[in-house]
Amino acid sequence: MKKSDITILIADDDPDYLFQTVFNLEKAGYKTVSAESQAEAESVISRFKPHLAIFDLMMESDDSGFVLCYKIKKKYPDVPVILATAVARETGMTFSLDSEKEKSWIRADKYLEKGIRADQLDQEIMKLLKL
Amino acid sequence: MAVLKILVIDDESGIRSGVSRILNNFHVTYPFMDEDYSFEVLEAANGEDGIVIIDREIPDILLLDNKLPGIQGVDVLEYIRDRKYDIVVAMITSYASLDVAIRATRDGATDFIPKPFTPQELKSSIENITKQLYLKRITQKLKQDGKKIRYQFLSVLSHELKAPLNALEGYLRMMQEKQAGDKIDDYTNHIDRSLQRIQGMRNLIMDLLDFTKIRLERKEEKIQEVDLAQVASGAIVTVQPYAIQMEVNINLDVRSDSVIMADPEDMEIIFNNLVSNAVKYNKFGGRVDITIDGTDSEIILTFSDNGIGISESDKENLFTEFVRIKNEKTRNISGSGLGLSIVRKVVELYHGTIKVESTPDMGSVFTIRLPKKPISIN
Numbered sequence: 121m122k123k124s125d126i127t128i129l130i131a132d133d134d135p136d137y138l139f140q141t142v143f144n145l146e147k148a149g150y151k152t153v154s155a156e157s158q159a160e161a162e163s164v165i166s167r168f169k170p171h172l173a174i175f176d177l178m179m180e181s182d183d184s185g186f187v188l189c190y191k192i193k194k195k196y197p198d199v200p201v202i203l204a205t206a207v208a209r210e211t212g213m214t215f216s217l218d219s220e221k222e223k224s225w226i227r228a229d230k231y232l233e234k235g236i237r238a239d240q241l242d243q244e245i246m247k248l249l250k251l
Numbered sequence: 252m253a254v255l256k257i258l259v260i261d262d263e264s265g266i267r268s269g270v271s272r273i274l275n276n277f278h279v280t281y282p283f284m285d286e287d288y289s290f291e292v293l294e295a296a297n298g299e300d301g302i303v304i305i306d307r308e309i310p311d312i313l314l315l316d317n318k319l320p321g322i323q324g325v326d327v328l329e330y331i332r333d334r335k336y337d338i339v340v341a342m343i344t345s346y347a348s349l350d351v352a353i354r355a356t357r358d359g360a361t362d363f364i365p366k367p368f369t370p371q372e373l374k375s376s377i378e379n380i381t382k383q384l385y386l387k388r389i390t391q392k393l394k395q396d397g398k399k400i401r402y403q404f405l406s407v408l409s410h411e412l413k414a415p416l417n418a419l420e421g422y423l424r425m426m427q428e429k430q431a432g433d434k435i436d437d438y439t440n441h442i443d444r445s446l447q448r449i450q451g452m453r454n455l456i457m458d459l460l461d462f463t464k465i466r467l468e469r470k471e472e473k474i475q476e477v478d479l480a481q482v483a484s485g486a487i488v489t490v491q492p493y494a495i496q497m498e499v500n501i502n503l504d505v506r507s508d509s510v511i512m513a514d515p516e517d518m519e520i521i522f523n524n525l526v527s528n529a530v531k532y533n534k535f536g537g538r539v540d541i542t543i544d545g546t547d548s549e550i551i552l553t554f555s556d557n558g559i560g561i562s563e564s565d566k567e568n569l570f571t572e573f574v575r576i577k578n579e580k581t582r583n584i585s586g587s588g589l590g591l592s593i594v595r596k597v598v599e600l601y602h603g604t605i606k607v608e609s610t611p612d613m614g615s616v617f618t619i620r621l622p623k624k625p626i627s628i629n
Contacts, residue, residue, distance in 0.1 A: 136418035234417045
């Protein structure tokens with residue numbers, strides 16, 4: 121599949137981060153659909169199946185990204201999901217998969233710290249999509 | 252000095268002795284930590300021996316090679332997970348085995364140390380792991396102490412502080428790589444947004460200073476007669492440039508004696524936040540009415556606007572730290588999410604009350620009641 125046939129859903133409530141990610145992905149050749157909130161992303165998912173999704177962790181609530189991972193995997197189990205966050209290590213918030221409860225919730229294929237370079241993000245996407 | 256036990260499971264004796272040598276004289280400090288951490292290194296040449304040591308010693312940190320002679324690293328991970336041991340695991344791995352690394356992450360490994368590593372690389376990984384471990388244990392302790400809220404505050408704060416930095420970094424990179432064109436004019440929007448994010452961060456820092464001040468300072472000696480009419484006028488002057496841009500009219504109506512016993516800075520916090528909110532969340536050409544009224548024993552302040560209003564469900568969390576009402580109408584309004592929580596704290600400090608009435612699209616009225624007499628604070 122060509123990059124230009126691939127649509128990526130990006131959900132982030134930070135308008136600048138969203139703008140930059142969309143810009144970078146489109147420059148890399150992908151099509152994009154963006155959502156500024158968990159609610160907006162959910163509505164996109166209900167209508168449309170992207171080839172890959174990138175979710176911010178904290179939007180309306182602290183676990184918006186987790187909830188979106190869960191919902192998209194339930195509807196489209198084969199869509200790879202990247203969870204992007206700016207919080208991980210400094211706060212000690214780790215994404216362990218220690219308990220059954222967490223396993224059933226945290227359904228991302230990849231965690232990425234925000235601030236990742238455009239070419240790295242492209243690499244990760246190509247890996248997940250086996251391009 | 253606290254000692255953390257580190258177990259190294261690797262079949263290469265050079266790696267094991269290297270880790271021991273490097274870490275035996277190493278310690279980690281962290282501004283929030285009560286004490287330094289040093290390390291005691293245990294060694295195992297294969298997974299079977301490693302498991303015996305894990306059961307016996309329950310190390311804090313495990314450095315785990317995946318390729319082992321007998322059982323594999325992932326099997327050791329599974330063993331640890333099944334027994335629910337609280338061990339932070341870092342895989343020692345060569346970059347070639349990225350698939351293993353991904354699988355290991357899912358099985359509970361939290362870090363990777365690429366092989367071969369320099370002493371400095373090992374030390375910085377161990378430093379990270381130690382901090383992470385420390386924070387994790389603090390979290391557990393805070394949870395036990397019922398202090399989870401403060402921890403959440405820190406994690407949200409870290410998020411709020413990092414988000415603007417990430418945005419700025421992104422824009423600067425776009426400019427550095429000339430991604431939107433060769434001329435400076437191609438980046439007008441990028442520059443505007445960067446400046447806005449810097450302003451937002453500055454506001455957040457100012458609010459945080461207010462916030463810590465309320466929490467830490469003892470006030471008795473600062474209590475004095477404060478004329479709230481003057482404080483209100485000051486707040487209006489401060490917000491005026493913005494109000495002019497928005498064509499918002501601000502009116503002050505002083506209906507009674509407006510002197511109260513208080514710390515003037517606290518009163519400024521109340522007025523600055525509520526007056527600037529009333530303008531920020533207003534409509535173009537709107538109005539703001541501030542009244543100061545009272546009885547013998549208390550002062551009643553109202554701040555009313557005919558702005559965008561607040562929905563019933565958003566009202567619940569309005570005074571909570573870092574809660575910002577996010578919708579189409581507030582999209583382009585910047586705020587730290589701290590202002591109203593600060594106001595609430597100040598009001599409570601004075602044994603006063605604050606409430607809000609609001610209708611979406613019609614406006615909001617914030618009413619504050621403060622006792623006039625000097626009261627004991629804290």
